[in-house]
Amino acid sequence: MAADVHFWPLPLGAGSALAPPDPRPGLRRLVEAAGFGGAAARAGRWLLKAPVPAPGRPAAAPAEWIDAVGAALIGPASLPGSARLQVTDTLSISTRGLDSPAALRAVALARGFGVAGALPFVVGDDPDGPPPWPVAGGPDGHALAGVLAGVAGVVVLAPLRPHPHLGVAGAVATLGLDLADRASRLALHRGIRPQVDTPLCAGCGSCLDVCLYDAIVIRGGRALIDHRLCTGCGECMGVCFMAGIAPEAAAGVVAYQQAVAEAAAATSRQVVVGQAQGILHIVLLVQPDSYATTTKSRRRLPLAGIGILAGLDPVAVDSAALDLLAERLGGPLNQWSGYAQGPGELLERAALLGLGMREYRLREV
Ligand code: SF4
Ligand code: SF4
Structure with missing residues (x-):
């Protein structure tokens, strides 16, 4: 058994550049290959989770890339401004300017999210918005951003990036951490001293x-x-x-990884109930250096762009991402990320919890 992971490699000749000149055609092809072309036009409210860049930092995923994914999700019949598909991000627990609803909205607007003609933007865990959505079967008290309750479909777009407690973070980490409300994310980090x-x-x-x-x-x-x-x-x-x-202690990191895996598995189970399709995970391996800059981290994944991955199985998508990076680097990833944690550890835990499988079939689009 293996899960399908769709892969848009950099076009030939663009490998020396840090990023391809325009990945939007690749993003559209990936959405269609995963069976989500036009899906958001059918019924209900859809959410596209994407990272708003920190103030003054380069964007890992510029707003026009997000709108290209949105256009593919809505299909040719509708305009990207459709209120049925919203772009969302959650409040940061660590970055100034992204840690309050007013600040996050202002930064999002300044970076082209939610502007006229683009997809509408909503803060996922705004305390003045829908209440946090408690998750069954996750870490104690874990709750999702309230905006997720009742959605008909979810697409999560994230760059592969260095992470201090996970080594490298991709689709599974985004599912476990970034769809949660801010209080739940703070609770997950409490054991790290x-x-x-x-x-x-x-x-x-x-x-x-x-x-x-x-x-x-x-x-x-x-x-x-x-x-x-x-x-x-x-x-x-x-x-x-x-x-x-x-x-302070390795045990705190191990417990954190386990909790993130549990949160990711519980989130996936809860969000997809009653949906025709699962969650589509899109992971960018096109601007890791720029993303490292966006997080203020001095740790770098010193990579030229590789491409973009998409699939319904977040464990398989991340497994493919790690293999592509390892192939490019010719060595263990944690020596590049600078963190002690091996990036595969979270995936092993997530696979054991039934979130997905480590085996994948790479399908070029
Ligand atoms: S881990 Fe603690 S000390 Fe370090 S930046 Fe976060 S809150 Fe501050
Ligand atoms: S070297 Fe600088 S960044 Fe590192 S712990 Fe000391 S003060 Fe902080």
Whole structure:
């Protein structure tokens, strides 16, 4: 048994560029190959989850790419401005400017999301919007962004990116983390207790600058983390040029990975109930360097673009993504991401929970 994963490779001759000049035809072909062409025009409300870029940072997925996916989902009969298909993102737990509904909306608008003629944009877990949607069978108290309740279809678009507690994050991490409401994401991170390796610390203050919770101070030329304020978001770990911040104990990271896998599996089960189609997962392997920049991380996946993957099985999509990266790198991914965690560990846990399968058939579009 193997799951189909659709793959749009970079067109010949574009491999030396960081990104193809225009991936929109590839995105459209992937939506159609996965059987979602025109699906959002049929009935009910559809959501397209896409990452709004952090203020002042390059976009991993510019708004015009998102609208191209939307146009393929709606099909030729309707305009992209259809209210039946909304673009959504959830509040950040770690990035200034993306952590409140008003700020996220303003940044989204400034980056071309929800502007006139484009797909409408909605904050997924706006406290003034629909209440969080509790998930059955996930981590205790886990709830999804309220905007997901009652949707007829969901498409999740995410770049493959470095992640401090998972090594590399793709479709499974996005499902488990980014469709949840902000409080649930904070709860998932609670067990991560980052510690500064004091002899390594150069006192540069970069970690302090990115901490949204003012949990870091510099004392005696060294950083100190106040765990009463720290949420475990991991942002400080990504910016330390000395790699001087790491979780206090491996057990916390293992528990986190298990919880993310459980959240992803429970989310998938709950969202697809009553839907004609499952969730379509689209993973970008076209601008990993730019995405690393968007997360403020100093960790880099030093890759030229590879292509874009899409499929209904998030474990299979991520497995294909990791294999394509490993093939390009010729070595283990975690040596490039800079994090100790092997990126396959989350996928093994997710497969054991029945979210999907590690075996896949790559189908070029
Ligand atoms: S100390 Fe680090 S992990 Fe803790 S809240 Fe601040 S940035 Fe996040
Ligand atoms: S970023 Fe690293 S080196 Fe700089 S102050 Fe923080 S822990 Fe120290």
